Amino acid sequence: MFWLRILSMGLRSLQANMLRSLLATLGVIIGVGAVISANAVLTGAQRGFMDRFESLGANMVYVSPKSAKRGGRTVGMTQTLKISDVNAIRAESKYIKSILPEVRRTGQIKRLNRNDQVMIVGTTPDFKASFNIELAYGRFFDAADVGRSSKVVVLGHRIAYRLFKGAPAIDQAVKLGVTKTTGFRVIGVMKEKGQKGVYNIDELVLVPVTAAQRSFDKTKKIDIITAQAIDEKSLEPMIADIKKTLRHRHRIRSGDEDDFQIFSPDEMRDLLQQFMKIWAMVLYMISGISMVVGGIGIMNIMLVSVTERTREIGVRMATGARGWDILRQFLVESSAISLAGGAMGVLAGMAISDLMTQLSNDMIRTHTTLTAVIGALVMACGVGVVSGIYPAFKASRLDPVEALRYE
Numbered sequence: 001m002f003w004l005r006i007l008s009m010g011l012r013s014l015q016a017n018m019l020r021s022l023l024a025t026l027g028v029i030i031g032v033g034a035v036i037s038a039n040a041v042l043t044g045a046q047r048g049f050m051d052r053f054e055s056l057g058a059n060m061v062y063v064s065p066k067s068a069k070r071g072g073r074t075v076g077m078t079q080t081l082k083i084s085d086v087n088a089i090r091a092e093s094k095y096i097k098s099i100l101p102e103v104r105r106t107g108q109i110k111r112l113n114r115n116d117q118v119m120i121v122g123t124t125p126d127f128k129a130s131f132n133i134e135l136a137y138g139r140f141f142d143a144a145d146v147g148r149s150s151k152v153v154v155l156g157h158r159i160a161y162r163l164f165k166g167a168p169a170i171d172q173a174v175k176l177g178v179t180k181t182t183g184f185r186v187i188g189v190m191k192e193k194g195q196k197g198v199y200n201i202d203e204l205v206l207v208p209v210t211a212a213q214r215s216f217d218k219t220k221k222i223d224i225i226t227a228q229a230i231d232e233k234s235l236e237p238m239i240a241d242i243k244k245t246l247r248h249r250h251r252i253r254s255g256d257e258d259d260f261q262i263f264s265p266d267e268m269r270d271l272l273q274q275f276m277k278i279w280a281m282v283l284y285m286i287s288g289i290s291m292v293v294g295g296i297g298i299m300n301i302m303l304v305s306v307t308e309r310t311r312e313i314g315v316r317m318a319t320g321a322r323g324w325d326i327l328r329q330f331l332v333e334s335s336a337i338s339l340a341g342g343a344m345g346v347l348a349g350m351a352i353s354d355l356m357t358q359l360s361n362d363m364i365r366t367h368t369t370l371t372a373v374i375g376a377l378v379m380a381c382g383v384g385v386v387s388g389i390y391p392a393f394k395a396s397r398l399d400p401v402e403a404l405r406y407e
Helices: 002-016 018-056 083-092 126-130 143-148 157-164 209-217 232-249 265-308 310-318 323-359 370-396 400-405
Strands: 060-065 067-070 073-077 096-111 114-123 135-138 152-155 173-177 181-190 204-208 224-229 260-263
Touching: 018 265, 018 323, 018 370, 060 232, 083 096, 083 224, 083 232, 096 126, 096 157, 096 181, 096 209, 114 126, 114 157, 114 209, 143 209, 152 157, 157 181, 173 209, 204 209, 224 232, 232 260, 265 323, 265 370, 310 323, 323 370
Parallel strands: 114 204, 152 181
Antiparallel strands: 060 224, 060 260, 067 073, 096 114, 096 173, 096 224, 135 181, 152 204, 173 181
């Protein structure tokens, strides 16, 4: 009952100065809202990436050129991988289920007055089986298309809809390119599939790898090799075969570093977690600064409150209240201010998270966890207690006689 009476008195005091109390909570609202929205974005992104990796399975690896360095600084990629490397690996390893050369570019696709920014992937017909691609209509490019460097293209479901608005796309001409566009012919449209590994299949534009090399970069190099082992037990032997073959073909001497790097699912997962931790630290530091600012605001408001209520404090002390009672009352008030701000911050953070998802057309998927909400409220309450300690201590140390004389 005593604590309820203290809480009731504190809430009545806050209600008497509602506008000032709301202003005091503003920093806490911003801080907690930032914590909730940042956590929602990070958690959603982490879940999305993990789902992508799991959709590929644990027997997929990626081989990419190693970053070139000059004077200890990274200056770009060495670009040492070729289609002939892919063919050699396929011939020399019995553990490979499928292996793909890929040329990846972000470019533009145009159809009459419509255009779109897309992910262009130059690859081989094996891409269809490796990613379980099904066609809505048309056909996938074949080995003959790759051999002739045919300028043919297979469109993702959403890309086809945005360009053709439901009209037939087969044998229609589109322009495709990075710095400048060139003409391609649509031969197929993929069924709606969604995310598969690192790709959103519905947003992909697929072309023969040789056509991508000739049209976009005028080079015989490839960006990445995607290799899939027969099963999880075959993963390590396959990686060993890939290293052996590439070191031999690239004439790398014993003891010298590889000019390529291989990422297994576990390594990619570890890299992702490290990346997420770095971003979490940055976002939480920014949110923490907002919380500190909010705490200072609460402290200022409570100091003003102590000054305004000096006479009231004197009356309470003269009628038997102890310094500890005054201390508790002001701590309860500062905690109530901060907790109210925390609750509003949680609602604001969840609203911002939902808004980000809607505005990004589901590209940014957020997920708010109960742990994050509870943690944010506990942090807000802690900020209120810490911010109210000095004003509460100052109020509890007032001399009753001097307080009663205060005008």
